[in-house]
Amino acid sequence: ILTRNPDWSGPRPGFDEIRILPIPDVKAAERAYQAGDVDFTSISVESxxxxxxxxxxxxxxxxxxxxxxxxxxxxxxxxxxKDINVRKAIQWAIDVPQILSVAYAGQAVLATGTVPPGVVGHREKALIPPEGDLAKAKEFMEKAGVTDLTLSIDCLNDTTSST
Structure with missing residues (x-):
């Protein structure tokens, strides 16, 4: 609970106290907001x-x-x-817009690098077209001399991570 400081000499805020209720489950927080139990919350990308x-x-x-x-x-x-051509083939084989559409209900903005817009160092254009290019991916696999590649991928799949 945050309360107004009686010794504050600046403009008087429009509230006497603020109650902060940590709700780690975003869906529970959404329901609390819809019910009028909280005045402010984050919502999930799906919602x-x-x-x-x-x-x-x-x-x-x-x-x-x-x-x-x-x-x-x-x-x-x-x-x-180990072969850079295999790694490049993986990069070119990934269709980022398709993944974003499914994983983030079409609400996520495509990144062009690790530096977000508005921050010094942001680049306007991605180094590889976001939709990839399977023909180019196959070219890199041929350069690597690889015809049958099987890999496993670990991925984050939860609703408790920040959105």
Whole structure:
């Protein structure tokens, strides 16, 4: 609970106290907001379109850019991934817009690198076209002399991570 400082000599705030209720599950926080139990919350990416099309009464949805991002990390020490051509083939084979559409309900903004827009060092254009190019990926696999590559991927799949 945050309370107004009686010794504050500046302009008087429009509240006597603020109660902060940590709700780690974003879906529970959304329900609390819709029920009127909290005045402010984050919402999940999956719920964003629904909140936009049918916002709760007296609500304002504010979308802020994120510095969080998800990436594919390649273990260059793995025997199957030592050849740079194999790694390039993987990069060119990935259709990022398709992944974003499915994983983030079409609400995520495509990144062009690890530095987000508005931050010094951001690049306007991705180094590899975001939709990839399977023909180019196959060319790199041919350069590597690899015809049958099987790999496994570990991925984050939860609803408790920040969105």
């Amino acid at each position: 964003l379109a629904s909140f936009r099309s049918n916002p709760p009464p007296d609500s304002e949805i504010v979308q802020k850019p994120s510095t969080g991002y998800v990436w594919v990390g390649i273990n260059m020490d793995h025997p199957k991934l």
